[in-house]
Amino acid sequence: MPTLLSKSRSLLVCLIVLVWMARASAINVYVDYTYDTSQFFGTGNPQGGAAGVQAKAALEAAANYFSAILTDSFLAIQTPSPYPSSVSNGLVTWSWNESFTNPASGTMTSVIDATVQANQYVVYAGARGLGGATAGVGGSGGYNWSRTISGENTFSQSDIDNIHAISDSFENAVETRGQTSGFSRWGGSIAFDTSDRTWHFNHTTAPLASESDFYSVAIHELSHALGFGQVGSGTAWNVYVNAGNSTFIGPYARAANGGASVPLSTDLAHWAAGTTSTVYGSATSQEAAMDPDILNGTRKFFTTLDAAAMRDIGWELTTPPGVPGDYNNNGAVDAADYALWRHGGPLANEVASLGIVNSADFTAWRERFGNLAGSGMGFASGAVPEPAGAGMLVGGCWVLVRRWRRR
Numbered sequence: 321m322p323t324l325l326s327k328s329r330s331l332l333v334c335l336i337v338l339v340w341m342a343r344a345s346a347i348n349v350y351v352d353y354t355y356d357t358s359q360f361f362g363t364g365n366p367q368g369g370a371a372g373v374q375a376k377a378a379l380e381a382a383a384n385y386f387s388a389i390l391t392d393s394f395l396a397i398q399t400p401s402p403y404p405s406s407v408s409n410g411l412v413t414w415s416w417n418e419s420f421t422n423p424a425s426g427t428m429t430s431v432i433d434a435t436v437q438a439n440q441y442v443v444y445a446g447a448r449g450l451g452g453a454t455a456g457v458g459g460s461g462g463y464n465w466s467r468t469i470s471g472e473n474t475f476s477q478s479d480i481d482n483i484h485a486i487s488d489s490f491e492n493a494v495e496t497r498g499q500t501s502g503f504s505r506w507g508g509s510i511a512f513d514t515s516d517r518t519w520h521f522n523h524t525t526a527p528l529a530s531e532s533d534f535y536s537v538a539i540h541e542l543s544h545a546l547g548f549g550q551v552g553s554g555t556a557w558n559v560y561v562n563a564g565n566s567t568f569i570g571p572y573a574r575a576a577n578g579g580a581s582v583p584l585s586t587d588l589a590h591w592a593a594g595t596t597s598t599v600y601g602s603a604t605s606q607e608a609a610m611d612p613d614i615l616n617g618t619r620k621f622f623t624t625l626d627a628a629a630m631r632d633i634g635w636e637l638t639t640p641p642g643v644p645g646d647y648n649n650n651g652a653v654d655a656a657d658y659a660l661w662r663h664g665g666p667l668a669n670e671v672a673s674l675g676i677v678n679s680a681d682f683t684a685w686r687e688r689f690g691n692l693a694g695s696g697m698g699f700a701s702g703a704v705p706e707p708a709g710a711g712m713l714v715g716g717c718w719v720l721v722r723r724w725r726r727r
């Protein structure tokens with residue numbers, strides 16, 4: 321019989337594993353569909369409801385890509401509770417607002433006293449007719465915060481100390497998310513074109529020559545929402561823009577560009593058209609995601625140069641994740657991964673029950689069978705082996721939990 325002590329120790333091991341996994345990548349790029357008033361990401365999609373579902377899946381995949389590579393830790397933003405004076409009827413209240421371009425209308429809008437979770441980066445997504453050749457737009461948001469006193473302005477010294485501490489903490493969360501330097505924010509907004517355009521929404525297949533690839537545009541606009549190309553005085557981006565000769569001089573970007581400053585397009589918010597790099601985490605050459613345009617029928621991934629600029633403006637990035645479900649990390653989700661799972665791991669690129677080898681890992685692998693490195697695209701090929709039964713499951717906390725239940 322396990323003692324209470326041994327149970328506790330096992331639980332502690334589980335917690336340590338979970339905490340460690342959570343730290344591997346901290347930022348959660350959270351897509352908020354509140355302003356998708358036309359239901360572009362659902363039944364109102366101009367290409368039909370099924371296309372709307374695919375659009376949402378593709379945008380979530382693009383957001384998840386950034387969640388997997390951004391490793392900063394951001395404070396939560398929560399409007400403090402009102403603070404009553406201990407010596408009068410005075411009351412201090414705080415407020416803040418997010419301001420951003422409403423993706424459905426293109427006009428500035430604001431949300432008052434939203435709660436933003438720790439490490440969450442909120443991106444409001446929607447769609448409207450953007451006109452011309454514009455496939456999408458995106459940008460980071462603005463903010464304001466305030467402190468107001470109502471009633472008598474009489475407070476004890478202890479009240480005043482507390483109020484200052486609350487204000488400082490609130491200001492720190494709203495303005496910098498607790499970061500000491502570089503770009504940090506509550507979030508931003510992105511919009512996709514609904515006018516005369518045929519989108520390719522399925523992010524697991526390649527676009528036809530006549531189609532605009534939605535996943536590629538989502539990666540591009542999310543980058544803008546994360547601060548890439550945010551022109552304006554004093555922005556983290558502008559620090560590294562040499563407007564005199566239209567180049568970007570951030571040290572990481574220069575290093576990724578063979579030591580040379582990187583030419584920018586005339587808007588100073590993109591790389592010059594045709595700038596090439598390599599798909600981030602691979603040696604595959606590709607036009608940068610953050611040049612100003614994309615050809616129909618083309619899929620573009622985030623590149624090493626794009627990632628370098630994100631580092632320059634203050635983001636901490638990890639190397640891109642391997643292919644989810646590629647348990648032996650050979651670049652493909654294939655039968656060898658199944659064999660490794662059967663033998664109890666250890667598993668690289670796990671997507672379910674992290675750190676534990678169990679049936680959820682089999683399901684995750686089967687769903688991704690045939691997926692390849694560097695693409696995020698899945699092309700299933702061949703038969704998928706079935707598991708021989710639950711009895712093979714080995715190792716980890718899952719088994720310990722089962723044992724306790726049995727006894």
Ligand SMILES: [Zn+2]
Pocket residue numbers: 540544590612
């Ligand atoms: Zn752009």
